[in-house]
Amino acid sequence: MLEGKDKAWYAAFKSKDSRFDGRFFVGVSSTGIYCRPVCRAKLPKEENCTFYSTAAEAEQAGYRPCLLCRPELAPGTSPMDATASLVNRAVRLLEENCGTGQSLEEFAERLGCTSRHLRRAFTEEYHVSPVQYLQTCRLLLAKSLLTDTNLSILDIAMASGFGSLRRFNDLFKKQYRMSPTALRKLTPGEERQQTDVTLALGYRPPYQWSLILKFLAQRAISGVEVVDEESYMRTVRLVSGESKEVCGWIRVTNKPAQNVLNVTLSSALRSVLPQILARIRCLFDLYCDPEAVSEVLSSMNDIRPGLFVPGTRVPGCFEPYEMAVRAVLGQQITVKAAGTLAARLAEAYGEPLQTGIEGLTHVFPTPERMITLEGAIENHLGPLGITSARARTILELSRVFVQKKIAVNLCSRPEREMKILMDIPGIGTWTAQYIAMRAMGWPDVFLDTDYGVKKALAPFAPKEILTLAQTWHPWRSYATVNLWNSL
Known part of the structure; x- marks a missing residue:
């Protein structure tokens, strides 16, 4: 019989509660498969269940992913769930770059540590090595493509980062005890997409x-x-x-x-x-655990009913440079006016793109494009309605991005990157914190000087607002967004 933590996990598995989805996986010895806690298959006996913190750990124990609940669809964990910041950032880096073929040494260098230290920290936290975790990321992505699309096996192998068809086939057969072709045959062709x-x-x-x-x-x-x-x-x-x-x-x-x-x-x-x-996970805050956020922020409704709405996400960003420029343009002007300036910048210096979708006509200009403009930057951006001060800030911001002096993504260390941002003339605390909240996925930003925040919390004085915000730690970014939405 199960005891302690395992017994609690089995109770969660039995409940099929979506709050536990992605927090653990269940290996079933009688079938040799592993499932998400929301799996609707017949409940296995307690003695046949073993619990794992990650899909990679379950696969290293010899289990195959369930074809019914599809572990590749499980949500990830939020930044506050990992006990080690380094490991949390490493997971995001591995997931985003599982198709690039980068080595562990390259990943470690980007994280600012040695590969040996990364292996040790990762194994302590997740009970698998970074290489094993990366392998599972690739296999689960390939499984999703095999199930949901009509891409060729070769295209799937390349898109998933295996480098060769032979390597993909060998590893897939070894881990899942079936070939990619055999898995595809289990999914009716009419259920797979024919084009997109x-x-x-x-x-x-x-x-x-x-x-x-x-x-x-x-x-x-x-x-x-x-x-x-x-x-x-x-x-x-x-x-x-x-x-x-x-x-x-x-x-x-x-x-x-x-x-x-x-x-x-x-x-x-x-x-x-x-x-x-x-x-996309960053942009739509898919790592969020709304239950954990609600436990802390539900007290906001004591201030005013409806101030906190359960399930509210912090909008992230898709392109960090684009979002950072948009933040600079939005300083001390309305949201609509900032959008107008950003659109002019995209049309003037972005690259035209034929999409076949009405309204999608350009990609946003790159930082490389901005720093290669000849002459004074004010002469280029001034006619678009961008002030000289903001034009110079955008140019310096572009240089910092091109020179890779800053890492603005979910793998970043926000406190370090914010200092670099605030060294750029024209970027103050509000702008740096806003970029950290949206581009770096920092869940504990509170923009106490923001006009919208102060308006939503009127008639509280600034000191009273700061005192209130202390009770919302570590989810103050979510509090900020709820305050904006309340307006």
Whole structure:
């Protein structure tokens, strides 16, 4: 019989409660498969269950992924769930770059540590090595592509980062005890997409989809983004593992019955699929645990009923440089005015792109493009309505990005990166914190000087607001977004 923590996990597995989805996986010895805690298959006996913190750990123990609940659709863990910041950042880095073929030494260098230290910390936290975790990321991505698309086996092997078809086939057979072709035959052809590539990304409910769409719609850059009542669409420019620049478009829609977001992308973007999925997780805050956030922030409703809405997410970003520039443009002007300036910048210096989608016409300019403009930057951006001071800030920000002096993503160390941002003339505390909240996924930003925050908490004085915010740690970014939404 199970005891202690395992018995509690079995009770959670028995309940099929979506709050536990992605927090652990269940290996079933009688079938040789592992499941998500929300799996609807017949409940196995207690003595046949073993519990694992990650899918990688279950696979290293010899279990195959369940074809019914599909572990590849399980949501990830939030930044506050990992006991080690380094390991948490490493997970995000591995997930985003599982298709690039980078070595463990390269990952460790980006994280600012040795590969030996990374292996030790990762194994202590997740009971598998970084290489084993990376292998599972690739296998589960390939499994999803085999199930949901009509991509060729070769294309799937390349998109998942295996480097060769033979290596993919060998590892797939070894881990899952069936060939990729055999798995594909289990999925009826009519259920797979014939043209566009669409994959699902799971989340924990509740999820306030309409609120995050509204937030993104208000800040959408015309020509680069289109947001309607049901979906978010944008143009994309990324660099593949072969150092080739690829451009295309993506569309994201919500499937609340399945607790997933569907991500559709143009065929040109297949080679950067892991990067796209990682950035969508950031943009739509799919690592969030709404139950943990609610436990802390539900007290906001004591201030005013409805001030906190369970399931509210912190909108992230897809392209960090684009978002950082947009933040600079938005200083001391309205959201609408900042959007107008960003659209002019995209049209003037972005690259035209044929998407076949009305309203998607350009990719946002790169930092390399901005620093190569000849002459004074004010002469280029001034006619667009951008002040000289902000033009110079954008130029210096571009240089910092090009020189790779800063890492603005979910793998970043926010405190370090914010200091670098604030060394740029024209970027103060508010802008640096806003970038950290949205581009670095920092869940504990509180913009106490923000006009909207002060308005939502009127008539509290500034000192009283700061005192209130201390009770909302470590989810003050979520508190900030709820205050904005209340307006």
